[in-house]
Amino acid sequence: MYATPDRTLSGIQPTGTPHLGNYFGAIEQHIALQDQYPGECFYFIADYHALTTVHDGDTLRANVREVARTYLALGLDPQRATLFRQSDVPEVTELTWFLASVTGMGLLERAHAYKDKIARGMKPNVGLFLYPVLMAADILAYRPSLVPVGKDQMQHVEMTQDMATYFNQAFAGGEPVLRRPEGQLSSTPVVPGLDGQKMSKSYGNTISMFDSGKALRKRVGKIVTDSTPLGEPLKTEGCHVLGLLGLFKTNAELDEIKTNYRTATRNGQPFGYGHAKQLLAEAIETRFDAARQRHAHFTAHPDELDAILARGAERARGLARQTLQDCKKACGLR
Numbered sequence: 001m002y003a004t005p006d007r008t009l010s011g012i013q014p015t016g017t018p019h020l021g022n023y024f025g026a027i028e029q030h031i032a033l034q035d036q037y038p039g040e041c042f043y044f045i046a047d048y049h050a051l052t053t054v055h056d057g058d059t060l061r062a063n064v065r066e067v068a069r070t071y072l073a074l075g076l077d078p079q080r081a082t083l084f085r086q087s088d089v090p091e092v093t094e095l096t097w098f099l100a101s102v103t104g105m106g107l108l109e110r111a112h113a114y115k116d117k118i119a120r121g122m123k124p125n126v127g128l129f130l131y132p133v134l135m136a137a138d139i140l141a142y143r144p145s146l147v148p149v150g151k152d153q154m155q156h157v158e159m160t161q162d163m164a165t166y167f168n169q170a171f172a173g174g175e176p177v178l179r180r181p182e183g184q185l186s187s188t189p190v191v192p193g194l195d196g197q198k199m200s201k202s203y204g205n206t207i208s209m210f211d212s213g214k215a216l217r218k219r220v221g222k223i224v225t226d227s228t229p230l231g232e233p234l235k236t237e238g239c240h241v242l243g244l245l246g247l248f249k250t251n252a253e254l255d256e257i258k259t260n261y262r263t264a265t266r267n268g269q270p271f272g273y274g275h276a277k278q279l280l281a282e283a284i285e286t287r288f289d290a291a292r293q294r295h296a297h298f299t300a301h302p303d304e305l306d307a308i309l310a311r312g313a314e315r316a317r318g319l320a321r322q323t324l325q326d327c328k329k330a331c332g333l334r
Contacts, residue, residue: 007040008033009144009181011086011135013050014063018070019206020284021191021199024247029148029186031075041081042142042316043071048086048093048134052127068305073295074209074288084312086138091320095137098327100130102166108132112155120202136160141320143179150186157183171330178327191247192240194222207244209288210295220281221274230272234261241276248283 010030012022033041045067047060054060064085071083086092108114111132118124135156139147140163147157164178171177190198193205200206207219223240236242236258246254257279260266266275298305328334 005040006037006146007042007142007144008037008146008148009042009044009139009142010148011044011046011049011138012067013046014060014067015050015054016063016201017066017206017208019199019201019208020244020247021193021206022070023074023209024188024191025150025186026148027071027074028188030071030081033148034075034077034080037146038080042144043076043081043083044086044089044138044316045084046086046138049131052125052131053122065302065305068309069295069298070209072298072305072308073291075291078308078311082312082315083308084316085309088309088313089141089317089320091317091324092134092137092141095141095320095324095327096130096134098331099136099140099163099167100133102170103133103163107159107162111159113152132156132159133163136163139181140164140178141323142316143319143323144181145179146184147181148184148186154183154185157181167327167330171327175330177330178323188247192243194219194240195224196238196240207284209284210292212285212292216285217278217281220277220284223277223280225273228273230274231264231270233264234271234273234276236261239276241273241280245276245280245283248280248287 010026012018012026018027030041030043045064047064050060050063054063068083072078076083108129114124114129114131117128122128135153136159139157139160147160149157161180164180167178168174168176193199193203194207195203195205197203197205207216211219223244225239225241226235228234239261242254242257242261245257249257257276260271261276263271265271325334
């Protein structure tokens with residue numbers, strides 16, 4: 001009924017400085033999709049979603065700009081992908097109400113993310129409970145065919161599919177006014193943080209892509225290891241340093257480092273966890289050197305950043321406006 005090109009869409013919450021977990025878990029995949037869907041990649045900074053946890057305006061504004069700088073520094077091309085602020089497309093919140101009107105409470109009560117956050121001590125509020133509905137509106141507004149997400153968000157994509165079906169059946173006789181998207185999981189395994197848990201701002205165990213020199217070495221030095229003394233063989237199984245090195249090294253390079261672990265030597269010299277951490281810091285610094293320079297450029301030229309976000313919002317809002325008009329017509333509001 002509605003001819004829509006293949007299109008991909010995803011978002012990231014501006015709840016802090018992006019880190020290696022964000023890069024390998026999502027951003028790297030997002031950047032690569034520019035080649036597969038040139039001109040049809042949409043990435044939004046989910047500042048509406050952040051309101052459930054970030055309650056300081058200056059902090060939120062700074063976080064939004066940091067996410068934008070990060071994506072641009074890591075390779076997002078504004079000529080091939082659309083980057084925008086969620087709040088610059090108010091049609092999304094109106095679409096949220098349409099979806100809320102056809103979504104059962106039971107579906108939302110089964111949301112794993114909501115239950116997990118409550119279990120971790122977060123105070124429940126309506127915004128947190130309605131997160132899946134707003135996320136569904138974020139997706140359906142632009143009629144994407146593909147939504148790349150982490151494993152913890154796949155249930156929300158499935159809920160989005162359900163909500164699109166509910167709306168289409170309730171108001172359009174089953175016609176696809178809202179397009180059912182497909183989710184796509186990243187192939188990257190869980191990125192370990194300093195303490196071995198999943199790298200997350202919530203746990204305070206992250207490593208930034210843009211740290212360098214002493215600051216980076218100090219951060220990497222905090223990765224938890226056992227107390228094996230220098231000169232004794234190191235355990236490769238369950239080593240968080242080795243897990244992170246695996247994200248940067250080829251299989252052959254990683255096999256060599258594992259040999260260093262087992263023999264406790266490298267190039268004829270004693271080898272311990274401190275040396276492994278030094279290899280990791282060097283790998284991070286080398287991998288993101290060019291990105292670090294681009295990040296500094298956008299920090300020094302905020303007008304360029306604002307212009308890119310404004311152009312992205314204009315294009316995204318045009319699509320969302322059309323979707324909303326079609327929904328209103330189906331509902332009898334036009």
